[in-house]
Amino acid sequence: MNASTLDAPRTPQRRKGSNFEKWGWLYMRVSGVLLIVLIFGHLFVNLMVGEGINAIDFGFVAGKLADPFWQWWDVLMLWLGFIHGANGMRTIVNDYVLNTKVRAALVWIIGIVAALMIVLGTLVVFTFDPCIGVTESSALWAQCQA
Template sequence: MATTLEAPRSPYARSARKNGVNWEKWGWLYMRVSGVLLVVLIFGHLFVNLMVGEGVSALNFAFVSGKLADPFWQIWDVAMLWLALIHGGNGMRTLVNDYAATPLTRGIFKTAILAAVVVLIVLGTLVVFTFDPCPAGAAFADLNPKFCSAL
């Protein structure tokens, strides 16, 4: 039984619909843009946390509290969180599309990935925006930031 293959340079005939959104193209583009933004956000985060000021020895509850009390760092951290989780979820979706054998398996895995990404984004965003840098009656009051005593 002989099979004839198309010539490598033959025009590609799409069997998919011609109208609608090309989600694979937008996913591919998102991965490139978010990757560049993540490099900037992550290296900025590492530089500020590890190089500026006293370096690693300054990392404690007070340092993190001070950062999370500043709206600039809240937005920075949430942007990093959202971009990283969506970037990773999209990468996992691509792996599932490539390696899952049946449509049912693909659907289950992609639903699990989506659920995990959504739950982690919601919880992470809540932590960043509802973090209380000056907990009342804390057992570790000596670790509170300096500005807590002024309140």
């Protein structure tokens, strides 16, 4: 093949090893479907069940975060959402940032920020204690004494 010959359009380029872009593309589709189920389930329970939106207050959130089912529901939503968003931002950066060093720096920043937010969010969900800092003058005093 000489320099003036081009491959036919859509000729598959075979590379050895894992195809990160393919897995990223597949992740976006699967996580998108799961996020739709998780988000609409979250909205339905919070806005439609029981007293609806009128029931949402600190006690409602504290009650949900005390239940392991809802902890894992929220953590799964958090993880999928942040990774989905970070992967989307990575794709945008790869498409539009031409300078390779700037692109690499931005992709690293996106990954670090997403990882940090996932860790912090997970810690909040699993270590949430509504009784920290409650005093006798607080409205939560009676519930925290039980």
